[in-house]
Amino acid sequence: MKLTSHSLRLCALALGIAAAWLPTAQAADSTTKAAAAAAPAALKGDVVAANIDASVKPGDDFFEFANGTWLKNNPIPAQESMWGIGQVVQDDLYLKLRKISEAAAAQKNAAIGSDEQKVGDFWTTAMDQALADKLGLTPLKSDLARIDAVHDLQSALDEAFALQPLGVDAFFDFGVSQDEKHSDVMAVHLEQGGLGLPERDYYFNQEPGVAKARAAYVEHLQRMFRLLGADDAAARNSATQVMAFETALAKVSRPLADLRDPEKNYNKLAPADFTGKFTPAIAWGARLKAWKLSPETVIVGQPEFFGGLQALLARTPAPVLRDYLRVHLADTYAAYLSQDFDNEHFDFYNRVLSGQKEQKPRWKRTLRAENTAMGMILGRIYVKDYFSESSKQRYNAMVESIRTAYGERIDRLDWMSPATKAKAHEKLAAVTRKVGYPDKWKDYSALSIGRESFAQNMMNASHWAFNDMVSKFGKPVDRNEWEMYPQTYNAYYNPSNNEIVLPAAQFIIPGYADNEIDDAVVYGYVAASTIGHEITHGFDDQGRQFDAAGNLKDWWTKQDATRFNQRAAVMVKQFNAFEPLPGLHINGEASLGENIADFGGLMIGIDAFKKTEQFKKGEKIAGYTPMQRFFLGYALSWLSQEREDLLRQALLSDVHAPAKWRVNGPLSNIPEFYEAFDVKQGQPMWRPEAQRVRIW
The missing domain is CATH 3.40.390.10 (Collagenase (Catalytic Domain))
Structure with a gap:
């Protein structure tokens, strides 16, 4: 936003x-090809x-x-x-960042908490495919156990709010950033979110390619539920119900063009008023206080979305909410888990949605994750050497x-x-x-990076980023x-x-x-x-x-x-x-x-x-x-x-x-x-x- x-x-x-990037052909002048014929050698490397x-x-x-x-x-x-x-x-x-990462990993006595230790341990752990395969779902075990205990709307909301610091925008999106009308003030922002497909129109557009991707998404959900332990029939049922839930969520979401009007997407409300008018099931004051936030007002991007979310949550059975939370957590971290989860996530989000035919090598995927987790640490080293x-x-x-x-x-x-x-x-x-x-x-001193697992380091990074944002x-x-x-x-x-x-x-x-x-x-x-x-x-x-x-x-x-x-x-x-x-x-x-x-x-x-x-x-x-x-x-x-x-x-x-x-x-x-x-x-x-x- x-x-x-x-x-x-x-x-x-x-x-x-x-x-x-080697030049591959000669060029022609915009008005005549004769210039190219006259001096091909001069043009070759331009x-x-x-x-x-x-x-x-x-x-x-x-x-x-x-x-x-x-x-x-x-x-x-x-x-x-x-x-x-x-x-x-x-x-x-990537070649430059790999050099930086491998040099850090080669240091045997890097001080705990130093940039070298964090970069080196992140690289070493993320590159260890065998470790990821051995651990399987273990890095998500405690979070999945809490989701499994969801039995009603309030317990589902408990878990949705617990997942936000992990980077899982379950049901909605949350952030702390500048108040658009008072730029010297940091404000709480609440926005529509919670969809598994790239944008709301993916759920409704009838163009053949979009319809094909929509059907593939349901199949992806079904395979994810199987990986999470469900049998075929249960996985099929869960996928169908989650898709129906997300479609209803998309229906109350604003279209892409409507999100570009800053006035219409600026609605300042007291948390109690927001709860009373739009989301009676969500006591925003108490929920935000659990994150050590006590704002007098919140900026709500799309109030009607939250009203629609309230109605949807009220009529959705707890097992469906459980499945929705479970699969969104798993998809968020699939690329950092065992090969079966990584491959399934790639197959839909990269192969189906983007047309990518093969996975990138693990070292490039590791660097992409490393940039996400601690990009400024890498950046500090990068500019010293290359800018x-x-x-x-x-x-x-x-x-x-x-x-x-x-x-x-x-x-x-x-x-x-x-x-x-x-x-x-x-x-x-x-x-x-x-x-x-x-x-x-x-300052990344509060970020803890170790060698427990790739996924754990990414969860630590997400928690750190969330806490850093909230602290502002x-x-x-x-x-x-x-x-x-x-x-x-x-x-x-x-x-x-x-x-x-x-x-x-x-x-x-x-x-x-x-x-x-x-x-x-x-x-x-x-x-x-x-x-x-x-x-x-x-x-x-x-x-x-x-x-x-x-x-x-x-x-x-x-x-x-x-x-x-x-x-x-x-x-x-x-x-x-x-x-x-x-x-x-x-x-x-x-x-x-x-x-x-x-x-x-x-x-x-x-x-x-x-x-x-x-x-x-x-x-x-x-x-x-x-x-x-x-x-x-x-x-x-x-x-x-x-x-x-x-x-x-x-x-x-x-x-x-x-x-x-x-x-x-x-x-x-x-x-x-x-x-x-x-x-x-x-x-x-x-x-x-x-x-x-x-x-x-």
Whole structure:
């Protein structure tokens, strides 16, 4: 809820960087193939030119033109559900993190509680498949025993609340984070949740692929119950009833697009009033007090969901609630248990939902879990070894060039009044930049890691994270804290802090040192795709509702807000028309914020790039002008292909459009793109001027 992430670039990967990112083809100039024929050697190793598919015209499909050769020559590996630049970067990161982990594990006398001891013991235990197989369900034994004792609604609620600190969002979702209307205060948030499928529409959409996944989910539940000890008939009955329970829960959940309205999803209530009006069975005051929380108010995202949950719980028999809790606990920790649980979890959540054909090697799955459990410990070591001070300075300076360009663009807007412009400038000036890594590292001293079991270490980490979150209530907001690790290929904007956070790994282009890449490519790849994108999130359909201090507060004139919404509606219509799979369109309403951020990032990235020496000189590199290389750099940032199952999942549950449309969608509205690649009327990417988006 609090983060607006840059992309779905966080994926575990398979092949090593040397094999995966070598340039594989020569390129052609956008206007003639003769340039490629004249100097093939010069183009072979260029960071963007080598990826180009000259058989595709830029105005027909720029994504395929810019990335097509690389995508053709690098099919999705069996161990992946998508493959592209993000996954190759992640592979490189995995190699570095493995080196760090193995070095820690090799230390024989690491002090108890030290970073080396925690990393080393985590790695050693998680890599021990034989130990996991020997233990089977033992790590969950005590929690499963308590669930087995559930006999009525209140005992079911006891266990649901006991599972929340383990990362199991049974029935609902809970968190402590900044109050959207009082950003200096940490507040208790209660949200809809509790589903086993990725999003509520998976329970209702009749598209054949979704219906197939829905049926496969019931089969998955049945197999999980068998693994938990039930016979075939009992497992079948339990699976059917849990699916019926979750379907009813999905029915009272808000659709994805409706979750993007911060005002409608902000409902402040006293715990006693919340109990009395919506959930008589849940004494919120007492329940929260058990977590050492005594809030005067709670922020409820979707009150009607909790009313529906109350009715559903009241009519559901205790055995069904037991089964629901049991299977959600088991699925949460299946990847850290014995091979049979791990394989079953993979078979549904990766093979069926994402199309991944094979498990990744255990060492990569271990690193993914290690990042989840103690990412900042790894990050502290990673940046010391792999992120230079010169890189940090380059991107700090780039943030400021983007900020300046955005301010100038605000001044030029013909649809925004002077009063709103003044407030926009105030907010822009107040945006905090966080580049590379935190100035102050998180304290993990209370986290206990040992060699008992992989699952136990993950449970310890979940308890630690929960306690760390809860401990923030009643304390001043720590605006220096990061919610991503430095070794993350991603970025985010946090509206409550009015900040952009740019981890060190986000700047990587595989196979190239930072100083080997020209500004044109970097301004497209980083300044537009990441920095400009994240700053624009402060002014998208959600972010624009937060003021300079990070409070949900209307600072727009009524007329300006109307004009903004009219312009945003053009983008909604454009993306609603895209149909990546037959019968499944992009959700223009749900993806609006990301699409505005992509478009805004490009516009201000262009403005900032025009001030560079490379643009002013106008010299070609590998046959491409500076502005052409800027757009090729932007397309490089979204170089990716995914399996159909993952694409289907994203269209139903993700607020980001698929990669191809994050390139072609915004570019079809940008005059500089038309000029750079001579896009003509009649080509698929050409739009009449009156139908183009004009926001930032």
